[in-house]
Amino acid sequence: MQRDQPGAQQSDSEATFLSQTLSNRGVKISTFYYSNFQDYEAYQGDRYHTVLNSLLCQNDMNYIEEPLLQYPDWRGHPFLRAEVAKFLSYYCGSPIRLNLRNVVLLNSCCAVFSALAMVLCDPEDAVLVPTPFHSGFLFSAQMYTQVELIPVHVGSEITNTNTQPFELMIGKLEQALLEAKTKNKKVKGLLLANPQNPLGEVNMKESLKEYLKFAKRNELHVIIDETYMLSVFDETIIFHSVLSLESLPDPNRTHVIWGSKDFGITGFRFGILYTHNDDVVSAMTPFGYLHSVSGITQYKLRRLLGDRDWINRVYLPINHSRLQEAYGYVIKRLHELEEQFGFKITFRSIGCGLYIWINLKRLLEPCTFEEELVLHRRFLDHKLILSRGKSYMFKEPGWFRLMFAEHSQRLREAMDRFGQAIEEQKQYWIQKMLEDEVTS
Amino acid sequence: MQRDQPGAQQSDSEATFLSQTLSNRGVKISTFYYSNFQDYEAYQGDRYHTVLNSLLCQNDMNYIEEPLLQYPDWRGHPFLRAEVAKFLSYYCGSPIRLNLRNVVLLNSCCAVFSALAMVLCDPEDAVLVPTPFHSGFLFSAQMYTQVELIPVHVGSEITNTNTQPFELMIGKLEQALLEAKTKNKKVKGLLLANPQNPLGEVNMKESLKEYLKFAKRNELHVIIDETYMLSVFDETIIFHSVLSLESLPDPNRTHVIWGSKDFGITGFRFGILYTHNDDVVSAMTPFGYLHSVSGITQYKLRRLLGDRDWINRVYLPINHSRLQEAYGYVIKRLHELEEQFGFKITFRSIGCGLYIWINLKRLLEPCTFEEELVLHRRFLDHKLILSRGKSYMFKEPGWFRLMFAEHSQRLREAMDRFGQAIEEQKQYWIQKMLEDEVTS
Known part of the structure; x- marks a missing residue:
């Protein structure tokens, strides 16, 4: 069994601890982390990597050239961003060729979300999150960003607002937004995951458009996590990336995240942002200073993402x-x-x-x-x-x-x-x- | 010529820009970054890596095993932390054998400083910094931490407070602390670099002890950046790591940072914290979630740091x-x-x-x-x-x-x-x- 939470590798018997040396926020972050994740141990088992290893261990994979050892472009090496743009164009079924200048590479999807929340939201601003939602982003928001996540509960029961279990109806979003405004909260965005985690569902194209239109009407950013887009294993299910849409209602406020999960290589530590908004790319760039990926890993990643024949025929x-x-x-x-x-x-x-x-x-x-x-x-x-x-x-x-x-x-x-x-x-x-x- | 600032890879003609989509802090961080670093281009030249390449390109360096591809221990893989503890014990001349449980590995020295500032300081708390001080940490403090850096100016001229140019006298620190307290600022720490950057000086053992005692008297944390400890190329100069001292005045408040510069491999993206304070290690751990290093890079780093014969005889x-x-x-x-x-x-x-x-x-x-x-x-x-x-x-x-x-x-x-x-x-x-x- 596996998990996507941080693994606590030490046993802190006290969930809440006091310290003479730590700051209040240091204690708060620690307490949250250990009280939520203390039971988890590092998952050291293997999965399907015999498949991947054959590629990653090829001799020419051990390539070192000088620029890989030097300070990188803080958005990611251009050779990798170019490959990512090609990769996303193809696998997201984009009607236009995606551009490397819209790509930002940081060292995890959570780091991307953290930096994005910084540049889109001010402290105490809020983001709507349909829940259940995977815990990584929820935890990330608590560390640096001071952004409030407002849960929009999507229940298991059929009610007068939900005609189907776990369906995110626009009415629910409207209601949550209204309630937040009543409480004088500044809602800046909507966080979505498609395929959803933990529900394991994909959005219908029409629903996706509805969410985007709702966001545009209310001038909300949409941050959409498409981490599991290549893990749709039932062939009768069609995944629609937000990047596949003919036109986005509000391209400047639509931001897509993708990462390592589809290849089962969370240990690579990378996450990707694709956004049409130049200001956002520009403002995300300095965060590479604190969240960048080593050059040798970027090189291997390019080789992996660029081998489309191997991905399609083998992997x-x-x-x-x-x-x-x-x-x-x-x-x-x-x-x-x-x-x-x-x-x-x-x-x-x-x-x-x-x-x-x-x-x-x-x-x-x-x-x-x-x-x-x-x-x-x-x-x-x-x-x-x-x-x-x-x-x-x-x-x-x-x-x-x-x-x-x-x-x-x-x-x-x-x-x-x-x-x-x-x-x-x-x-x-x-x-x-x-x-x-x-x-x- | 080289630099240790983030390289801005795009030309923003406007240092200050307005955006309809960014948050205020997003604009602030961007503006600071581009106004300070917009002139820098990525440094793509080579340095002395023909030496390093021979080691890094050995066939058995291209090693992939399952745990390297999975979620890591958020403080760094134990195999690497054990190697780091050995490495620091030897090169810092520690009187005791340093322990892997006191090591935290993140993806740059600046990331270590950022996380450390989070867990030691609350927003608006302050840290004393003798200036000139290298810009990486100064910039990092502006991104997430909201910690104020109070410069303690160390001048080039001889005055009645300075008997030598650029000498950091305790009196200066006392004075800066007093002034800060008068302004109701909560000073939590003292940031030092040894060897100093940009002055290129090492601290005398006695001065080092004085700084540590000053910090203890005032219950300040000492964060000491020893990034260039192996780059003391004049054999008549003796570098004293803080970890070499027989006893630390306040071990729970003394934290050492070391990173990639001594091997000229900033592209590896790693930084190391050594601290005797268990609470600090514990509170730093969750930050690995946003700042960790890929497993394959950690493996290569262990091989590099563990080859003492090669480091001493060749490198x-x-x-x-x-x-x-x-x-x-x-x-x-x-x-x-x-x-x-x-x-x-x-x-x-x-x-x-x-x-x-x-x-x-x-x-x-x-x-x-x-x-x-x-x-x-x-x-x-x-x-x-x-x-x-x-x-x-x-x-x-x-x-x-x-x-x-x-x-x-x-x-x-x-x-x-x-x-x-x-x-x-x-x-x-x-x-x-x-x-x-x-x-x-």
Whole structure:
């Protein structure tokens, strides 16, 4: 099982700690980090890299030339930005040829988001975020930017504002914006992810346009994270990049982020911004001073992104078929567990991303975030890492993100343990119910 | 000629620009960056890397293993931190064996300083900085941290507070601290560089201890940048790392930074913090999320730092003899220019670092920062980059940092051009003097 949160490699028994030497904000950032991520250990297992290694270990990959060892262009070496522009033009299906001058490369998608939030928002400005939303950006916003993320809760239930579960309706955005304005908050942007993480859904083209039009009407920037765009493994699903649209409602306020996840190389530490706004590129540039990528890594990345033949003929087919297989296996095991335990584990996933969003609230008694944490810890006792809903700012307790991008043997072992954890939790749940009856 | 400022790779004709889309702080950071660094172009020349290349291009350097491609330990891979601890123990002459748990690796010294300023200082807190001080940290402080740097001016003249030029007397620090307190500023730390940049001096052991004691008396953190510790090329000069001291007055408030400059590999993008303070290590850890180094670069770095035999027998002797030669050549040329033009170019350098701090105020009429900029631009017209005093927060106009770490042929060409620029400036100066006489 895997996660996209920072891994805490030390055990701080105290979530909140006082220090005689740290600043208040130092303590605040630390406390947030360790209270949210202290349970995670560095994920050191392998995934599908035997495929990648064959490319990355070629002899001519070990190339060093002088400029790679010197200060880089702070937006990324031009040779790499040119390759990125070509790569995005092709894989995003852009109607125009994308330009290297609109590309900024920093050392992670979160660093891109952090710098972007700095140059688009002033302290205490706000950004709307449909939740659940992946925790990396949420955490990044807390470190440097002082930008408030206003969650727009997208619920699992069908209500009068939601005709479908987890559907982000424009009405919800309008309402959230209105409420924020009533509280005198300056809302500067809307943060989206497509494919969504943790929901594993892609936006319909029409919805995407609606979000962009809503943003334009309200003069909001749209920051759209397309990190998993190449991890749509079900061929019947069509992913529409925002860069594929014939025309953008507000090109100067539309900013796309993409990074290392589609190649499973988070250790490369890179993230890419594509924006048509020259001022934004210009203002992002100084941030390369604090967030740039080593020249030798930039060189390898160019080689990787530039080998389209290898990506199309070797990497993507293998990666997608493995993801499909792992996904199918996990779905099957979840169905078996439902039969075994006699309750429905509602799960969301339509065949993209590396994860399934599952609902285990039937195992919580009472259904609270405290009990969600108990279940999370139970998974950890079984050496399973499942990110819990709370870290995605989701308001309904009991949801978890289950990563399935794993070798079949490890996945079988993981699902066995998952079953054991569920079994234990069920016993715990029965015990709690009995106690409740006794005391009531 | 070289520089350690960020290189602006685009020409923004407007130093101050307005934007409909950027935040106020976005505009502020951009304006500061482009107004200070817009003249700099990426330095793409080579230096001494034929030496390094032989090591970095060895076949087994192209090593990829799974953990290098995955999320790292946010403080840096343990294998690298262990190597760094060994490296610093040896080269800093530490009386105790330094420990990997006190090491934090981020993607530049400036990133280390930025994160450190975050966890030690709250917004509007202040840090004392003896100036001239190299511009990288000064710039970093302006981006995210909101920490005020209070310059403690160390002048070129002998006065009743300074018995020697450029000497940082404790009295000056006491006075600066008192003045800051009078203005209700919360001073949290003292920033030092040893070897100093741009002065090219090393601290005497006794002075170093005095600074540390001053800091302890006043409960200030000491952040000491030892970036150029291995670039002391004059063998008669002894460098004392703060880590070499038998005992530190306040170990919990003493933090050492070291980085890529000693190996001339700024393109590697790494910076290292060594601190005895566990709370600081702990609070710095989350910042790895935004400032970490790619795994493959960390691997290469371990190989480089771990090859002590190569460093001692090959790299350092060659590097030092080349620096010595280049330094001697530049000093000779400066003396010749003094004779030719009949005025003293006071210069500071005692045989360490890659630069000489030179005084050209005799060529400014009037002696202002505006005229300093004119001379700076004149150098640029000759394709010479000399950082000017103002970017080091130096209060006396007319000082420049001249980098000499260059191949002999390029250095000869550069000094020829330098002479031409001085000649032109002299003509300009005479013209100005004549105009002054006419108008007065």
